[in-house]
Amino acid sequence: MWPPRSSRRTRAAAALIAASLVFATGAQAEGPVPYRIAGDGIPESLTGAPGDATRGRALVLARTTTCILCHSGPFPETRFQGDLAPDLTGAGNRWSVSQLRLRLVDASHFNPETIMPSYYRADGLVRVGRNFAGKPILSATEIEDIVAFLATLRD
Amino acid sequence: MSFWRAIALAALCAAAPALLAGEIPPEARRSGYSFMGPDTRAMQDDDTSNPGMLFVLDGEALWTKKAGSADKACADCHGDARSSMKGVAARYPAFDKSLGHPVTLDQRINLCRADHQQATPLPYESRDLLALSAFVAHQSRGFAITAGDDPQLKPFVAQGRDLFMRREGQLNLACTNCHDDNFDKRLAGAPITQAQPTGYPLYRLEWQTLGSLERRLRSCMTGVRAQAYDYGSPELVTLELYLMSRARGLPMETPAVRP
Numbered sequence A: 001m002w003p004p005r006s007s008r009r010t011r012a013a014a015a016l017i018a019a020s021l022v023f024a025t026g027a028q029a030e031g032p033v034p035y036r037i038a039g040d041g042i043p044e045s046l047t048g049a050p051g052d053a054t055r056g057r058a059l060v061l062a063r064t065t066t067c068i069l070c071h072s073g074p075f076p077e078t079r080f081q082g083d084l085a086p087d088l089t090g091a092g093n094r095w096s097v098s099q100l101r102l103r104l105v106d107a108s109h110f111n112p113e114t115i116m117p118s119y120y121r122a123d124g125l126v127r128v129g130r131n132f133a134g135k136p137i138l139s140a141t142e143i144e145d146i147v148a149f150l151a152t153l154r155d
Numbered sequence B: 001m002s003f004w005r006a007i008a009l010a011a012l013c014a015a016a017p018a019l020l021a022g023e024i025p026p027e028a029r030r031s032g033y034s035f036m037g038p039d040t041r042a043m044q045d046d047d048t049s050n051p052g053m054l055f056v057l058d059g060e061a062l063w064t065k066k067a068g069s070a071d072k073a074c075a076d077c078h079g080d081a082r083s084s085m086k087g088v089a090a091r092y093p094a095f096d097k098s099l100g101h102p103v104t105l106d107q108r109i110n111l112c113r114a115d116h117q118q119a120t121p122l123p124y125e126s127r128d129l130l131a132l133s134a135f136v137a138h139q140s141r142g143f144a145i146t147a148g149d150d151p152q153l154k155p156f157v158a159q160g161r162d163l164f165m166r167r168e169g170q171l172n173l174a175c176t177n178c179h180d181d182n183f184d185k186r187l188a189g190a191p192i193t194q195a196q197p198t199g200y201p202l203y204r205l206e207w208q209t210l211g212s213l214e215r216r217l218r219s220c221m222t223g224v225r226a227q228a229y230d231y232g233s234p235e236l237v238t239l240e241l242y243l244m245s246r247a248r249g250l251p252m253e254t255p256a257v258r259p
Helices: A008-028 A053-061 A097-105 A140-151 B003-015 B038-045 B052-063 B074-078 B105-117 B127-138 B151-165 B175-179 B213-223 B234-246
Strands: B094-096 B101-103 B202-204 B209-211
Touching: A053 A140, A097 A140, B052 B074, B052 B127, B052 B202, B094 B105, B094 B151, B101 B105, B101 B151, B101 B234, B105 B127, B127 B209, B151 B175, B151 B234, B213 B234
Parallel strands: none
Antiparallel strands: B094 B101, B202 B209
């Protein structure tokens, strides 16, 4: 980019503020908990407990989780569904719970070029908005609820 | 490979435009207009129903209104915009020699205010700036976009392209993921366009007002949960420049109407 008019000192101060923000967000510890990948999935629940499929259905349909922006599925009550990604009908036939979990946690594990976000990742991202910095898109509980619901989608 | 085949291949390579992977070839470029329904198209097509024309009329009045301590109007230097501003917006953002970097049409208007009218700059997205910008850009309606042709702009177009290709935000998406690779598909039921900025400033029904390309870019960034660049920042200016050069050959539509 072309040189800004601000002095070097201002830039140094900005860097210092940015550095302290990094420490501040790091201390908040809203980041993801560690998980273990085995083969093509994550066998253990992220919360240590099974998810709630009813809550999971509501989460898939909530636009804030972003699922329905790209995917469609067997949701007759929802008018505005996306077609950028596969229809979720039959997802429970195609994938095991372990595979579904890893697909939600980090789809880029299977395809680095995928447009599907890694829903349980908070590092290695660029220019994340202030309200979202240091946090994964979904919490461990939300991931487990959605996984539990998707597993019920059988043809 | 035979001699003639080699020649034919060389000729083909030489004739092919310098396109990079994933980019939309000129003959496949489509304005956002082609993705709209018949009602929105009709609204844009008829100047008496196009709400953007109210801003153009405001801009026409501002063009001849004296401003600043120099007590000069745009028209005092530029005369009749219908001839002097013809085709100008199709070349913006343009390289500014004294600044050494590209400036948008909004920035050019404010530079003119500062340098020649001795007037205060108009804030980004203010009604007066949008109106003047719409009035000037309207004089290019129907002109093919040629922004970015100036060789001095080459490094800045490349910077804008890098930003277009860079994944950002919590959703980790780049502009190219939707607008090069997935146009014509539907995001939450709404068609994804090619992001060809042919009609800015434009009237967006969602905004219920006229808005700049920078406003649109910022709302896309918010959509992928990225920290939006500031109005007038080098990032937004180079992105705008890249987008305009990417739309090369498409006709200007200002003021366009979009859903």
